[in-house]
Amino acid sequence: MMRLSHTLDIQGQGDLEIVMRRQFRAPAALVYDAYTRPELLKRWFGGPPGWWMSLCEIDLRVGGAYRFGLSGPNGAAMGMSGVYKDLDRPGRLVNTERFDPPFDQTEQLITTTITEADGLAHFVAVIRYETREARDMMLGSMGAGVGPGYDRLEALLAELQGEAA
Amino acid sequence: MQRVSSTADPSSDRLDAVFSALADPTRRAILARLALGEASVTELAEPFAMSQPAISRHLKVLEQAGLITTGHDAQRRPRRIEGGPMAEATRWLWDFRQFWAANFDRLDDLLMLLQAEPPTGAGGGHH
Numbered sequence: 087m088m089r090l091s092h093t094l095d096i097q098g099q100g101d102l103e104i105v106m107r108r109q110f111r112a113p114a115a116l117v118y119d120a121y122t123r124p125e126l127l128k129r130w131f132g133g134p135p136g137w138w139m140s141l142c143e144i145d146l147r148v149g150g151a152y153r154f155g156l157s158g159p160n161g162a163a164m165g166m167s168g169v170y171k172d173l174d175r176p177g178r179l180v181n182t183e184r185f186d187p188p189f190d191q192t193e194q195l196i197t198t199t200i201t202e203a204d205g206l207a208h209f210v211a212v213i214r215y216e217t218r219e220a221r222d223m224m225l226g227s228m229g230a231g232v233g234p235g236y237d238r239l240e241a242l243l244a245e246l247q248g249e250a251a
Numbered sequence: 252m253q254r255v256s257s258t259a260d261p262s263s264d265r266l267d268a269v270f271s272a273l274a275d276p277t278r279r280a281i282l283a284r285l286a287l288g289e290a291s292v293t294e295l296a297e298p299f300a301m302s303q304p305a306i307s308r309h310l311k312v313l314e315q316a317g318l319i320t321t322g323h324d325a326q327r328r329p330r331r332i333e334g335g336p337m338a339e340a341t342r343w344l345w346d347f348r349q350f351w352a353a354n355f356d357r358l359d360d361l362l363m364l365l366q367a368e369p370p371t372g373a374g375g376g377h378h
Contacts, residue, residue: 104347116365120362120365131357226274
């Protein structure tokens with residue numbers, strides 16, 4: 087089974103925003119659930135190699151809070167938290183985001199929409215920063231990293247064969 | 252440039268130094284190169300159209316931010332990424348695209364798995 091590769095598109099928008107676009111070969115509802123159910127979120131949200139999601143608390147309602155903790159090599163840890171401003175499964179999710187200290191100076195507002203077309207879920211996240219400086223620092227950080235390639239197809243096929251057994 | 256801290260808060264000063272260090276694309280590129288392994292000033296200067304003194308100034312900023320250290324070879328003085336928690340957290344933060352690309356690749360895998368599994372009962376709404 088071949089998996090189409092999907093490209094992550096990230097662009098600045100205006101002075102304060104970053105827009106991320108990605109397609110997934112799945113129904114919108116499944117993508118929404120992967121984003122909002124801890125037992126699913128923990129299975130993909132982590133970050134660079136060596137990091138994993140060690141804390142995932144979600145009170146999924148308007149006005150409810152979430153808190154995520156990520157753990158990495160050498161005892162490193164990072165977290166983020168926020169409040170849900172709007173929820174409308176499967177197409178819309180709006181939440182604030184603030185990183186834990188020492189990166190907690192600013193708060194972001196993230197508007198995520200998930201639509202279905204041509205058998206694909208179209209995911210768009212607009213991240214609005216409080217300052218141009220904060221937004222530009224995130225944008226500027228792209229492309230400088232050098233990381234190992236991610237070829238998970240072999241691992242995935244092995245897992246699927248295990249599931250089918 | 253020397254900054255006077257109004258709060259005498261060392262972690263805030265440290266954060267300022269880290270952000271300042273990361274704000275420069277040459278310094279981010281230096282960190283990317285060091286992620287592959289330690290390197291001397293000569294080796295680091297090579298890809299840039301920049302003098303060694305200019306590279307050394309960047310290295311000093313990175314060192315003061317605690318992001319790199321100098322190895323013991325007195326002649327070569329290789330720089331390496333400092334592997335403490337702050338440096339790792341910073342590394343996590345400083346490549347936005349890599350962070351999300353890795354996450355979404357894993358999400359691709361999970362979505363495939365979930366759709367390949369036979370339907371199960373819906374999970375509980377609360378954890």
